[in-house]
Amino acid sequence: MTLTETRQSTSPYLAGNFAPVAQETTAFDLRVTGTIPEGLNGRFLRIGPNPVTAPDPSTYHWFTGSGMVHGLRLRDQRAEWYRNRFVVDDSVATALGRERTAGPRHGMGSGVANTNIIGHADSTFAIVEAGGLPVQLSYDLETLAYTNFDGTLPGSFTAHPKKDPRTGELHAIVYYWEWDYLQYVVVGRDGKVRKTVNVPVPGKPMTHDCAITDTQVLVFDMPVTFDLDIAMSGQATLPYAWNPDYGCRIGLLPRDSTDGNDTVWCETEPCYVYHPLNAYDLDDGRVVCDVVKHPKMFDNDRNGPNEGAPSLWRWTLDPSSGKIHEDLIDDRGQEFPRHDERLIGQKHRYGYGAAFGNDVEHGPALKHDLVNRTTEAHDYGPGRVTLEPVFVPRNNDSAEDDGWIMSYVYDEATDLSDVVILHAQDFGGEPVATIHLPARVPFGFHGNWIAD
Numbered sequence: 001m002t003l004t005e006t007r008q009s010t011s012p013y014l015a016g017n018f019a020p021v022a023q024e025t026t027a028f029d030l031r032v033t034g035t036i037p038e039g040l041n042g043r044f045l046r047i048g049p050n051p052v053t054a055p056d057p058s059t060y061h062w063f064t065g066s067g068m069v070h071g072l073r074l075r076d077q078r079a080e081w082y083r084n085r086f087v088v089d090d091s092v093a094t095a096l097g098r099e100r101t102a103g104p105r106h107g108m109g110s111g112v113a114n115t116n117i118i119g120h121a122d123s124t125f126a127i128v129e130a131g132g133l134p135v136q137l138s139y140d141l142e143t144l145a146y147t148n149f150d151g152t153l154p155g156s157f158t159a160h161p162k163k164d165p166r167t168g169e170l171h172a173i174v175y176y177w178e179w180d181y182l183q184y185v186v187v188g189r190d191g192k193v194r195k196t197v198n199v200p201v202p203g204k205p206m207t208h209d210c211a212i213t214d215t216q217v218l219v220f221d222m223p224v225t226f227d228l229d230i231a232m233s234g235q236a237t238l239p240y241a242w243n244p245d246y247g248c249r250i251g252l253l254p255r256d257s258t259d260g261n262d263t264v265w266c267e268t269e270p271c272y273v274y275h276p277l278n279a280y281d282l283d284d285g286r287v288v289c290d291v292v293k294h295p296k297m298f299d300n301d302r303n304g305p306n307e308g309a310p311s312l313w314r315w316t317l318d319p320s321s322g323k324i325h326e327d328l329i330d331d332r333g334q335e336f337p338r339h340d341e342r343l344i345g346q347k348h349r350y351g352y353g354a355a356f357g358n359d360v361e362h363g364p365a366l367k368h369d370l371v372n373r374t375t376e377a378h379d380y381g382p383g384r385v386t387l388e389p390v391f392v393p394r395n396n397d398s399a400e401d402d403g404w405i406m407s408y409v410y411d412e413a414t415d416l417s418d419v420v421i422l423h424a425q426d427f428g429g430e431p432v433a434t435i436h437l438p439a440r441v442p443f444g445f446h447g448n449w450i451a452d
């Protein structure tokens with residue numbers, strides 16, 4: 001089977017717009033409908049899995065394909081270029097006859113980095129969880145080297161570090177299958193780890209993300225755990241499975257602590273959360289954390305996140321009772337929650353996300369007003385569905401929600417993708433600009449606007 005033929009695959013994670021693209025494209029001066037807002041100078045980057053050779057559809061796990069990055073450069077209201085590039089892990093180097101990527105390695109496997117792409121310390125990094133190290137990329141998305149932040153990272157990193165808007169430091173919770181702890185990692189503005197704290201846990205949970213408040217880091221210890229039998233089976237699947245007997249709890253670790261035993265745990269019913277939207281402290285010591293919650297994970301479907309549509313909930317963690325109060329915000333199927341990241345760790349009013357229904361069905365973008373408890377949708381038109389929407393403020397001083405919603409949108413009719421820019425405060429209205437790409441951007445994971 002060729003990469004193109006995977007589009008007819010029996011695996012939903014290889015079929016249609018989940019299918020990998022074979023071609024690396026470079027295109028300049030892209031066609032634009034509408035007007036690109038002034039002041040948007042930078043790159044809108046995203047990443048997802050894009051296996052370099054056709055995998056066995058019966059065992060292919062959506063989270064395991066080699067990374068491919070996609071980028072759109074905007075400058076002076078022009079769409080200057082679009083590029084997509086493989087992140088050159090060992091399987092890509094072998095398949096495409098390229099040089100093995102330099103730099104340190106951690107863990108097993110071919111060094112896949114496929115889950116998020118961020119800017120930090122004047123560099124661009126493709127990042128992943130569970131053991132693989134960050135991959136440093138050039139401005140125009142060529143793979144440069146693996147990095148352990150100049151030898152300061154003890155082991156794993158994560159796909160979801162949280163940048164404290166007040167300090168510019170990255171806060172992360174990381175894991176590795178050999179460890180009997182989760183690890184809190186703080187990366188300084190200089191791109192070097194300045195602090196690690198090991199938080200003991202009873203098993204080996206898959207901890208995809210974290211959240212921070214002004215005072216705490218939230219540690220997700222949830223019932224998807226490492227499964228040795230799967231790992232030993234020799235199949236190229238992800239060795240983590242649903243384990244409801246494990247329990248389900250979120251830890252509150254003071255950010256200034258140096259001892260993981262300071263963590264106060266709050267419990268809830270078994271479920272799985274990949275992504276919190278944001279968290280913040282209440283005056284009485286409780287913590288609010290908005291989350292997209294899946295009913296369970298990797299139970300019936302071991303190849304992707306497909307155990308019933310996830311929905312948006314507000315959790316209030318009470319460290320005095322050790323309980324989590326939960327409150328449904330929106331029962332529509334959704335994932336990839338985002339917000340105005342100038343408010344990471346502080347009280348937010350608005351959140352944004354992508355429809356993500358049963359059987360990983362994509363659709364419109366969603367905007368939540370968490371004060372009025374209302375949700376608006378932006379429908380991109382027939383056969384047009386959005387990937388993760390990203391909020392970009394109009395400028396550094398603009399109010400929350402005064403800015404742009406940017407996302408890659410797949411159009412079934414043309415089999416190509418656009419980048420669509422909405423005005424966040426006119427969410428359901430006509431797009432401000434649509435940039436037409438000469439390529440298809442597969443469904444994948446995360447992206448960010450990285451201003452120049």
Ligand SMILES: [Fe+2]
Nearest residue numbers: 159208274446
């Ligand atoms: Fe994620």
